[in-house]
Amino acid sequence: MSVTVVGSIAFDAVRTPFDERERMLGGSAVHFALAASFFTDVRIVGPVGDDFTESEYQVLHARGVDTEDIERVPGGRTFFWRGHYDYDLNVAHTDETQLNVFADFEPKLSPASRDCDVLFLANIQPDLQRGVRRQSPNARFVAMDSMNLWIDTAPDALRATIAEVDCLLLNDAELRMLTGEPSLLRAARAVMRWGPSQVVAKQGEYGAALFAGDGFFALPAFPLETVLDPTGAGDSFAGGFLGYVAAHGGDSPAEDVMRRAMAYGTALASFNVEQFGTERVSSLTGEEITDRVADLRRMTTFADAPVPLRE
């Protein structure tokens, strides 16, 4: 079983009310890959510049991530994002974006990357996502993320790409924006009519909801006393979620597998935000993940005990 992820590999500068980092490894594909690496073989596809050094590769290699398809652009510089969060950690404020080598990125998958079981198209321009999806026609399960920028600037390309994947992961506000439906349930059903069999609404500090056919499943975020850096939480969720799906195999994952995948995604996202950048997930153990999923199950379980109700 293997997962391929295509997306950004970046250096991030992040400031929160609690602390800051001037330059650290980040990017959607990196956060995804590290999270998924606990479950299955992971290949990461994306461009970097000359400033991407052995110590960055080492973070990925330490988790067993295959970096053969990282495209090193001679003379180029790696994608850079600078942002900050105020006390409302749900809202990222972008202060600076340098696309650098990402501006001319044309994803090319090696035979090994094409031959994945699960493919994740992290948030990049939707035509590029669709191109990648077509390079990997035999992937058993294909999921994608996107963002408001593409809903605004490339809605037709985005919709065409969504039509070719099995699962769309998107922030709940963006799902509403994408479909024009104020009800999240209607929004998810609209997306499923376009093609995907599953939709995951990411809800930040409130957790995530899964829509599949008529089915609905929701989990709260794991409660934390301190969130240090929310950057990458959504991609860490996707990595835990799709890593679990890959580990379980099957063309169309059964609903009980998808629910457990949501729990593993939730766990990985919660670890990601406990420290800056990739710091926490890099030092994570399998036992910590298993324990957190068990905690999450205890926190969301209630017994059935109907009471007599008065008409």
Place this chain on the structure above:
Amino acid sequence: MSVTVVGSIAFDAVRTPFDERERMLGGSAVHFALAASFFTDVRIVGPVGDDFTESEYQVLHARGVDTEDIERVPGGRTFFWRGHYDYDLNVAHTDETQLNVFADFEPKLSPASRDCDVLFLANIQPDLQRGVRRQSPNARFVAMDSMNLWIDTAPDALRATIAEVDCLLLNDAELRMLTGEPSLLRAARAVMRWGPSQVVAKQGEYGAALFAGDGFFALPAFPLETVLDPTGAGDSFAGGFLGYVAAHGGDSPAEDVMRRAMAYGTALASFNVEQFGTERVSSLTGEEITDRVADLRRMTTFADAPVPLRE
């Protein structure tokens, strides 16, 4: 087992993107009482004016609510609220508030109302809430709601009142505002240090979370295709929640009882918003409630199936 609720009895004018009503029965105590009436005897305490007619009483009596402690002010007019919602149904916009008889309300509980098992102090001025709480010293479980207005204008009175109840129900943003803690977990723990053994964070469309000691439990809102009118959702939640607590008795409800109470609160809130005002809950059946709680349980359950994780 019985519940007494003290709060507003109102006429509401509500406009949403879907429809509107120019004048309908509302108020926090009314929404609470109707929801709680499925579980236990309910007494409602609050002031009304001459404009409160037999047809309004009839809505309460049809659900068996005891209205003996409704205080009718001769020559007065009933509290009136006019508001609207845009497509973001989580945000109520107040267009007009006429306090009317509510301006001089001094709650006086009859012996029967004082002698309740469970007491709910709906959102009114915190000194009035504390006065009511002291009229009912033997209530086994006392809960209260509040709002940003009192956090801003009467923080000391509010805190003194919170110190004398068992459970605080509050919107999550208001819990942060009240405590100055950006983490909801820290905010809830701060409140518990003031006195309450339990805190419920109401999260609107995202559901609700329960904090009790070190325990945490969360439920999503029931997914609905159409929300017609969110007015009273929080009070309907409180009515289902505390009605269930009252039906189960016990001085300090056990954690499994509180979790089921959260589920019943969630169910009642979801019915409330399906139609305007009290329309849906007035026509609700016990079977519909039981079915929705069972659905909610199915929507939040996942099996435990640890996978081998790669270190």
